[in-house]
Amino acid sequence: MPVLPSWRTDPLWDQFAALLPERPTVHPSHPLGCHRRRISDRIVFDKLLQLLRFGCSYQAIADTTCSATTMRNRRDEWIRLGVFARLQQIALESYDRIVGLVLDQIAVDGSITKAPGGGEVAGRSPVDRGKHGLKRSGMADGYGIPLGRVLAGANRHDSPLLALTLDLLDGLGPLPEDITVHLDAGYDSDRTRAELAARDLHCRIAHKGEKAPIQASQRWHVERTHAWQNAFRRLARCYERRATVVNASFDLADTIITVRSLIRRAWTTHRWDDRPMRRP
Template sequence: MPVLPSSLTEPLWAQFATLLPNRPEFDPTHPLGCHRRRIPDRVVFDLVLAALVHGSGLERIAVPGCSDRTIRRRLHAWAAAGIGHDVFAQALVAYDTMIGLDLTDVSVDGSITKAVGGGECAGRSPVDRGKGGTKRSVLVDAAGIPLHVEIAGANCHDSPLLAPTLAGLSALGPLPEQVTVHLDAGYDSKNTRALLMELGLQGRIAIKGVKAPIQVGKRWPVERTHAWMNGFGKLRRITERSRAVVQFYTDLAAAITVLRRLVNEARKRYRWPGRPTTRRLR
């Protein structure tokens, strides 16, 4: 059974494949003029998706025709080339073209997950007895579509991550005349208000000491988006030590999240061959 429905994997691969460099089937630098055939990128891509969804180690998802070393080499090469970020950006362009991003109300929040192997994105988690953890700061629109993701150690406070997270708005083209940023009480500070004023954004920040249900505002979409992204095993329990690889997995998960929402919304407005009949794409 595939880890994701074909209505998600096929358009994702179509965009992913356009970003891959052209490589010959055989290595032209081999002294004998021959070598083992290069394993197709599509085979490795499907195995990387399986690792992302299930959170399994690469040695567990390797198949007889593709070893875990091959998957790891290809994964690191794709991560170094920034392909995950480019696919995420293209998914956002597709969603904005067909459905439209609602940028009048955006929200930002962080989520801490386990980082059992340590590494460049790990820090002492304040909510897990000081064990290794990673913080994911996400910017979403009014419908919960992820717009930008920043990763850091779990010991990094939400406030310092706000500026680089909001920087993702600059890549989305013209913004509405008034953009309201919804934040929880963890951002209630003078520095946050000064940053929003500098960026020309309105802020609706929960006040410290007041219970959340009374002042929940429109922060719930970002909480739901974190739940969507925590459905990927590699993001719930990070085992990679390289920042580039962790960012690749995060961007790929965000791209899949955007595509899932795009298909769900488009199926109500458009008709196309192979249109999914189920209302919920897992």
């Protein structure tokens, strides 16, 4: 059984392959031209999807078609080329063109997950007995489409990460004149309000000490986005130690989330040749 249905992986791979440079099957500089052929990029791509979805180790999914070393080397090559970040950007642009991002309502919140291996963006988790943990300050639009994230140690507070997270709005192109940012009580401070006022952003912040259902504002969209991301077990329990690799994993997961939402929402309004027979 495939890790993802074909209606989701096929468009992902088509765009991913278009971003890859041409590579010969056999290196032309080899004197005999008979050494081992280059593993297909599609095989490695499928292996990385399995790794992301199931959260297993590289050795666990390595087989005769692809070794763990090849997966790591090809992953690092694609990170250096910026393929994962570019893929997420293209997915966002496509979603905005076809469906439309709800950028007048933005939600920001932090989420702590486990990071047993430590690493560059890990810290002592205050909710896991001081074990290594990873915090992501995520931002989502009014529907829950992930717009980006800032990674930090689990011991970092949400509020200081807000400015870095809002800086990600600069890469989204033209923005609405009035933008409302929805935040939870962890951001209830004069510093947060001053930061938002300096950016000409409106805010709806839950007050400390006052109980209110999450449905009282649009903050629940980013909570749902965190749940979507945690469904990828490699993100819910991160063993990667380098920040570039962790960000690449999030870029790939966010791309899958965006493409899935795009296909589901466009199913009732658009027609294309390989459109699923039923709404996904």
